Amino acid sequence: MKYARVATLAVCAAAFAGSAMSLGAQAAPAAPKAALPTTAPLVVTLMRDIDGLAGKMVDLAKAIPADKYDWRPSAGARSVREVMLHVASDNYLLPALAGTTAPAATGIKLTDFKSVEAYEKRPLSRDSVIVELQRSFTHLANAMAKTQTSNLTETVNMFGQKSPVQDLWILTTTHLHEHLGQSIAYARSNSITPPWSK
Secondary structure (H helix, E strand, O other): OOOOOOOHHHHHHHHHHHHHHHHOOOOOOOOOOOOOOOOOOHHHHHHHHEEEHHHHHHHHHHHOOOHHHHOOOOOOOOOOHHHHHHHHHHHHHHHHOOOOOOHHOOOOOOOOOHHHHHHHHHOOOHHHHHHHHHHHHHHHHHHHOOHHHHHOOOEEEOOEEEEEEEHHHHHHHHHHHHHHHHHHHHHHHHOOOHHOOO
16 A cells, blocks of 8 residues: 555656656747847846737727727726827836937927826827837837846936836836726726737
8 A cells, every 4th residue: 555655656756747847848938029138137027028018008909999089987087099198108208217218209308297298188090099009119118128137226216206227117017007907997898898808
C-alpha cells in the first residue's frame, strides 16, 4: 500500500515537472511595437496593458453609431464624443508632464488647461474622433517607450505635486481603464455590445 502511494506521488511529481517545463518554454508576450530595447521593464508591462486597452477603446468607438456620439447619461456629464476626446487629450497631456509635448495640431499646451478643454469640446465627426483616438495612443506609446529604468525615479510636477515618473505612467494606465469602463457603460446604456464581448 505504501509503495503504491509513493509510486502515485512520483507519477504526479513527474507530470507536474513536465507541465512546469512546458509552461516555462512558452514565449513571454511580445513587447508593444513602440517599446525600445532600453525601455524600462515596468513601462513595457504597462505599455502592453495599454496596447490591449487601446484596441478595445478604438473598437468601441467604431461600434457606437455616429448618431449616439452626442448621447450623455445626464446633464453635465460628458457625451460619448467628449469621453473619447478626453481620453485622447490625456494621451497628449500626461506625456507632456514627462517632457514629450503634444503635437502643435492638437493645440494642447501643458501650461494652459483651457487648451485641453477646447480640444475635448471640438464638434468632430465620429470618424475624425476615431482618428484622433488612434493618433493619441501612438503618441502615448512613443512617449512611454523613451522611459528607461533610470528615469523611473525622476520627479515630475503632476498637477502641483512632485511624483516619480513611474507613478505618472501608472496613473496614465489606471486613468485609461476608468474611461474604458465608462465607455462600456455608455455603450451598453444604448444597447451596444462591446465587440470583444460578442
